[in-house]
Amino acid sequence: MNRRSVLAGAALIGLAPPAAQAGQCAQTQRGSGDLGIVIERASGSILIVETTGRSVLARVEGLGDLSHAAAVFSPCERYAYVFGRDGGLTKVDLLDARIVNRVIQAGNSIGGALSDDGRLIVASNYTPGGIRVLDAGNLTQLANIPAIGANGRESKVVGLVDLPGRRFVYSLYDCDEIWIADFSRSMTPELTKFTNIGRSPYDGNVTGDARHYLAGLFGEDGFAHIDLWEDHPAATRVFEGYNSGRDRQAIYKMPHLEGWGQTGATLVVPAAGQHEALTLDLNTMKEVGRTQLHGQPVFCVARPDGREIWINFAHPLNDTVQVLDTHLGRIVHTFAPGPAVLHLEFTPKGGEIWISVRDANRIDIYDVRSRTKIADIPARSPSGIMFSARAHRLRS
């Protein structure tokens, strides 16, 4: 795709950079804790947005193929690292609204994570499979860890998340394994491999206490689970057989575990192939409930306090959002923001939720308590919305 590098790719489309907009005086400084980005998936661009005034500050172009884009933020909340489908990794300065560096680190990538100390950027790749570790400062490659499983196959890597202590955990889609890579000692990581975790893990995530890693399984009915607090962790199965006795429906969009509904000691995840969300008791690791939904869920995103989970859906029922009240244990609100709701992001304390409505070319902003729409922002085919406050959150 677009390989224009350093600076050349950044463009401001009739919008002033944040520093200039922040006040009369161009020198005015501003913080970055209320900033965020919106991925414009069709045009390889992002919007830099701010949640205080609910506005767009700038558009930055030249980020390549963003059809499956993910981003993480530096600990200072000034830089966003955007991972593109084309293997591109772009470091964007949110305050100056420009690309400070861009590399093509692989041929096909789906996401990444940043080490707890903010120094190592790890990309999870499809082609070639495996992970690449880059210096978060200058994006030079520090390590290349192929993912070749016990079955001898090279794997696509999914469900990569960071763990405290310069560690990362991820799943091998083609090898049915979960690996932990520990970079605390050197750039040749200590690898812990869990084999036979269940067939075809498609995504994974970890709870906010960095304790429970779960990977959704496509090839069978259930999720793989690892308790990372154990001295000798083992992979077990949870939600086993949740489809048994009924047909699994065709899936037109893979469910995602990012943002999953963790609330106290329970965890709500999207079922694969059912119009359901599944609830797990994290103390017993047993399924304790299922909630019937409007369609096949894609994201089950917990409000930061955990009381509510806002859910979007797969094609062709993707114009709707439902709200699950975790205290009452039922759906309390259903509404249709518009065609192709792709992503949801709460402001850090959960007062507002921003919703991307791809085919309306719009970001809708809702007041969470009254559930009323309070603003919208034009965007081109928006997908992911990510706020800089993610930099300081353990779970992804």
Add this chain to the structure above:
Amino acid sequence: MSRLSKAVATALTIMPSTVAVAESRPALISLVRQDCGSCHGMTLKGGLGASLLPDALAGKDANSVSSIILDGIPGTPMPPWRGLLTEADARWIAEQLKAGFPQ
């Protein structure tokens, strides 16, 4: 996209074969780029699903590509699109994929 929703709704409620293919083409292009793209990449060069570029499909004729689209590949995430797409739609998509899919 409202055209796509309409096309899909029509396909679901009325006889699928009554949807005029020509009429739904912009919607089909968008469906392939966006919704096939969520697994195959918007440039169709592959993601969780295989590459759908002409090179990658060179070994398959339009008929077999079209039946993969309609019936999916059991045991993999490739879903059957029968019910959402007509046979004529699938055939058109298959031919366009093999020729190089329009933007």
